Amino acid sequence: MERYNFKSIEEKWQKYWEDKDTFVTKLDKSKKKFYCLEMFPYPSGKIHMGHVRNYTIGDVLSRYKKLKGFNVLHPMGWDAFGMPAENAARDNNLRPKDWTNSNIKNMKNQLKKLGLSIDWNREISTCSEDYYKHQQTFFLELLEKKLVYRKENYVNWDPVDETVLANEQVIDGKGWRSGAVVERKKLSQWFFNISKFSQDLLDGLEKLDAWPNKVKVMQKNWIGKSFGCEIDFKIEGDLPVNNIKCFTTRPDTLFGFSFLAVSVDHEISKYFKNDIAFEKFKDDCSKTGTTEEAIAVGDKIGFRTNLMAINPIKPDEKVPVYFANFVLMDYGFGAVFGCPAHDQRDFDFAKKYNLNIKTVVRPFDKDKSFKVENEAYSGPGVIINSEFLDGLEAPNNSVIETIKILEKKKLGKKQINYRLKDWGVSRQRYWGCPIPIMYDEKGTPYPIPKSMLPVKLPDNINLNVNGNPLSVKKDWKEITIEGKKYVRETDTLDTFVCSSWYYLRFCSPNKKEYGFDKEDVDYWMPVDQYIGGVEHAILHLLYSRFFMRAINHENSDFNIKEPFESLFTQGMVCHETYKDNKNNWLSPEEIEKVGDNVVKKSNKKEIIKVGPSESMSKSKKNVVDPEFIMKNYGADSVRLFILSDSPPEKDVQWSEQGMVSSYKFIQKLWTLHKEIVIKIKNEKEEKIEHELRKFTNEMIAKITNNVEKFNYNVIVANMYETYNYLINYIKTNSDIKNLEQDYKKILICFSPVIPHFTSECLDDLNSYNSQLNWPSYDQTLLNEKEVNFVVQINGKKRALLSIKKDIEEKDLLLIIK
RNA sequence: GCCCUCGUGGUGAAAUUGGUAGACACAAAGGACUUAAAAUCCUUGCCCUUUUGGGAGUGCCAGUUCGAGUCUGGCCGAGGGCACCA
Numbered sequence: 001m002e003r004y005n006f007k008s009i010e011e012k013w014q015k016y017w018e019d020k021d022t023f024v025t026k027l028d029k030s031k032k033k034f035y036c037l038e039m040f041p042y043p044s045g046k047i048h049m050g051h052v053r054n055y056t057i058g059d060v061l062s063r064y065k066k067l068k069g070f071n072v073l074h075p076m077g078w079d080a081f082g083m084p085a086e087n088a089a090r091d092n093n094l095r096p097k098d099w100t101n102s103n104i105k106n107m108k109n110q111l112k113k114l115g116l117s118i119d120w121n122r123e124i125s126t127c128s129e130d131y132y133k134h135q136q137t138f139f140l141e142l143l144e145k146k147l148v149y150r151k152e153n154y155v156n157w158d159p160v161d162e163t164v165l166a167n168e169q170v171i172d173g174k175g176w177r178s179g180a181v182v183e184r185k186k187l188s189q190w191f192f193n194i195s196k197f198s199q200d201l202l203d204g205l206e207k208l209d210a211w212p213n214k215v216k217v218m219q220k221n222w223i224g225k226s227f228g229c230e231i232d233f234k235i236e237g238d239l240p241v242n243n244i245k246c247f248t249t250r251p252d253t254l255f256g257f258s259f260l261a262v263s264v265d266h267e268i269s270k271y272f273k274n275d276i277a278f279e280k281f282k283d284d285c286s287k288t289g290t291t292e293e294a295i296a297v298g299d300k301i302g303f304r305t306n307l308m309a310i311n312p313i314k315p316d317e318k319v320p321v322y323f324a325n326f327v328l329m330d331y332g333f334g335a336v337f338g339c340p341a342h343d344q345r346d347f348d349f350a351k352k353y354n355l356n357i358k359t360v361v362r363p364f365d366k367d368k369s370f371k372v373e374n375e376a377y378s379g380p381g382v383i384i385n386s387e388f389l390d391g392l393e394a395p396n397n398s399v400i401e402t403i404k405i406l407e408k409k410k411l412g413k414k415q416i417n418y419r420l421k422d423w424g425v426s427r428q429r430y431w432g433c434p435i436p437i438m439y440d441e442k443g444t445p446y447p448i449p450k451s452m453l454p455v456k457l458p459d460n461i462n463l464n465v466n467g468n469p470l471s472v473k474k475d476w477k478e479i480t481i482e483g484k485k486y487v488r489e490t491d492t493l494d495t496f497v498c499s500s501w502y503y504l505r506f507c508s509p510n511k512k513e514y515g516f517d518k519e520d521v522d523y524w525m526p527v528d529q530y531i532g533g534v535e536h537a538i539l540h541l542l543y544s545r546f547f548m549r550a551i552n553h554e555n556s557d558f559n560i561k562e563p564f565e566s567l568f569t570q571g572m573v574c575h576e577t578y579k580d581n582k583n584n585w586l587s588p589e590e591i592e593k594v595g596d597n598v599v600k601k602s603n604k605k606e607i608i609k610v611g612p613s614e615s616m617s618k619s620k621k622n623v624v625d626p627e628f629i630m631k632n633y634g635a636d637s638v639r640l641f642i643l644s645d646s647p648p649e650k651d652v653q654w655s656e657q658g659m660v661s662s663y664k665f666i667q668k669l670w671t672l673h674k675e676i677v678i679k680i681k682n683e684k685e686e687k688i689e690h691e692l693r694k695f696t697n698e699m700i701a702k703i704t705n706n707v708e709k710f711n712y713n714v715i716v717a718n719m720y721e722t723y724n725y726l727i728n729y730i731k732t733n734s735d736i737k738n739l740e741q742d743y744k745k746i747l748i749c750f751s752p753v754i755p756h757f758t759s760e761c762l763d764d765l766n767s768y769n770s771q772l773n774w775p776s777y778d779q780t781l782l783n784e785k786e787v788n789f790v791v792q793i794n795g796k797k798r799a800l801l802s803i804k805k806d807i808e809e810k811d812l813l814l815i816i817k
Numbered sequence: 818g819c820c821c822u823c824g825u826g827g828u829g830a831a832a833u834u835g836g837u838a839g840a841c842a843c844a845a846a847g848g849a850c851u852u853a854a855a856a857u858c859c860u861u862g863c864c865c866u867u868u869u870g871g872g873a874g875u876g877c878c879a880g881u882u883c884g885a886g887u888c889u890g891g892c893c894g895a896g897g898g899c900a901c902c903a
Binding site for chain 2: 226250261331336346645646661724
């Protein structure tokens with residue numbers, strides 16, 4: 001028996017699909033569309049197993065939808081701007097453009113070898129002028145709509161990458177890429193007014209039924225809506241400060257007020273500029289620890305001013321004003337009113353500085369004598385010691401009632417606060433989309449006229465400079481328009497801007513005049529299925545949702561708010577980790593299993609420590625190269641294996657044995673195929689073969705259901721089941737009727753997972769063509785007349801009967817008795 | 818600390834959503850073929866019983882139901898997210 005030659009067969013079909021434009025998509029309003037999009041990759045040089053998994057999942061869905069008769073848009077592109085290119089180019093004396101383009105070429109080749117059903121005619125790259133010139137237009141449009149603004153403020157400065165980071169890019173006080181401790185620096189930056197849409201972004205989540213709950217919860221928390229009250233406190237003291245505004249969610253505890261605390265960056269800090277003690281305090285604040293957690297549990301420290309704050313509902317009560325390390329400048333007003341009895345932070349602070357702790361809420365099961373002693377009480381209860389607020393139920397009623405009273409007395413007003421802050425998009429980097437802005441001699445910014453777009457990135461650049469190479473490139477930076485001299489903005493846009501609208505570009509990848517064509521977008525958008533890693537749950541997905549709204553804003557003939565109708569977040573690909581006795585990481589190729597031990601391949605002696613299975617990463621060397629695997633086992637085997645074992649949303653464990661068994665399975669399927677072909681040739685008369693017909697029908701139903709529900713691991717099990725059934729069936733039935741028809745249906749069901757193999761088999765039966773349809777199944781055949789009926793008495797199985805399904809109840813009872 | 822998700826064999830996991838728990842695969846043990854190995858194929862997988870059978874069993878404890886892996890409440894454990902957000 002000839003072996004299945006995956007190499008020549010996979011090449012044959014990949015060439016066929018390319019030559020015949022099988023996956024080239026055109027707008028066709030007579031057909032229902034399906035837009036399947038996977039998160040596009042960063043062109044780092046080679047694809048990794050994570051890509052293989054992500055794109056295989058998307059490909060199964062795309063191929064299935066195509067067979068179901070949908071007009072499928074399944075594009076691919078490159079998230080091609082970003083720092084690695086700049087660093088690699090500098091280290092290897094290349095241009096970032098060349099490094100990126102050669103990586104793209106290589107990765108495109110690798111993706112093609114996976115046999116993905118991608119319309120490569122729509123390929124886009126965010127670093128090409130064709131792409132970023134439209135992005136610059138969007139930037140200017142957003143500027144016109146006042147959704148972009150410039151402001152000077154403190155930024156997260158990464159001293160290693162020498163750039164600004166968004167809040168989301170700071171993890172545990174360190175840069176997400178470099179790992180360097182982030183510093184505070186004051187800079188002028190461009191901002192997208194994402195916070196304008198806080199409420200809308202929150203409301204939109206409600207309608208995203210086909211998004212994982214986890215992601216919605218993360219976005220909800222990130223937006224961080226809180227309902228409360230703005231209170232204006234009168235201030236007394238020897239400084240020209242008359243009042244300080246605070247935001248609070250618990251105005252009902254105002255009678256427990258015992259101090260007021262402001263951030264060290266609060267505007268009143270200007271009066272303390274020459275105060276040495278204050279400057280020292282400020283220093284101490286920045287030293288309280290590096291990780292967020294350390295700060296959270298760290299000491300509460302304060303600096304007492306001579307100012308006193310007056311309790312607005314008890315004007316004879318005055319409390320001290322402090323600067324405190326735990327008050328954040330960029331939330332609320334950078335000032336809080338302290339009620340130690342009912343807020344743990346305030347409690348800790350009050351204990352430290354011996355401030356008054358006055359109980360104003362009692363739990364339901366305690367009486368009026370209840371007193372907060374060892375920790376703050378922030379639970380529900382009843383208001384006490386609060387004059388006209390006494391007896392209100394806290395917090396729900398009491399908060400609303402208190403706000404009403406404060407509003408009536410003009411002491412405060414209802415306010416809703418969001419944690420979500422505006423998106424700083426300026427990056428002090430070369431390899432990004434230039435911001436289309438110029439400044440006159442006074443430093444006033446002007447938009448670059450749209451007719452002069454794109455602002456091209458200069459090709460020849462010296463990367464061996466500190467900071468942004470663009471800022472020292474004079475011949476690019478300085479321009480003259482109508483005799484007037486300007487300097488260009490040298491910051492480039494955060495690469496997350498590029499990925500915030502690429503899904504629109506795929507609809508009209510070749511449109512010259514604008515980023516997209518309305519007719520295309522009306523037809524293709526929204527993305528019906530978006531697939532990618534959960535690590536983008538907040539950043540990329542929130543920014544994309546913002547961008548769609550920003551384009552919609554003040555645009556009456558455009559009406560799509562949510563770019564991604566459904567979202568699927570796939571799990572990571574994991575592998576065991578290995579360390580030698582010097583604690584060096586070893587790659588899977590460097591080890592060998594001997595009996596119960598794992599040893600070093602090079603000397604076969606040294607015992608290797610096997611660590612837990614973790615997400616594949618270069619630093620831990622637990623990576624398996626897809627190119628190597630595809631070369632050895634073929635694309636179909638890899639696709640099959642990456643889908644088997646674990647549900648797509650969970651992490652999958654890479655195993656060599658599993659991979660080999662998938663490969664063997666393809667070989668076994670091929671042997672089976674050849675036997676079936678012989679049987680088919682010997683087939684004489686057309687006659688319905690009932691048992692096989694029933695099996696096929698059931699299997700089609702199962703696989704259809706499993707594709708729809710993303711149970712791709714179960715599809716693989718279904719494929720094994722089918723093989724086990726057929727191999728046995730062929731052995732025990734010498735004269736098989738009607739086999740060809742059923743077998744073809746089965747091949748089509750397998751085709752989303754192993755497309756090269758099934759195409760070859762169908763071709764072998766002279767049945768491969770572009771008009772193939774997903775087989776339907778007969779629901780009535782599923783409800784077969786004979787069913788297994790389990791007789792249970794008190795939940796225990798007592799008998800197993802094979803009975804007719806439409807039997808009368810009384811007859812059934814008779815049989816049982 | 819707050820929020821979310823999940824607990825099924827040695828392992829990854831199935832279970833048409835309340836109806837025969839463990840499909841399918843990996844690993845293991847035993848066997849067949851072979852001079853031998855590899856490959857391939859078959860069998861086994863908790864407890865009692867020689868077999869036929871029977872029993873327990875989906876983290877733990879209760880509850881609802883003729884019937885619970887699935888629903889409800891409480892507890893225990895694991896993973897993830899957020900974290901001085903007033």
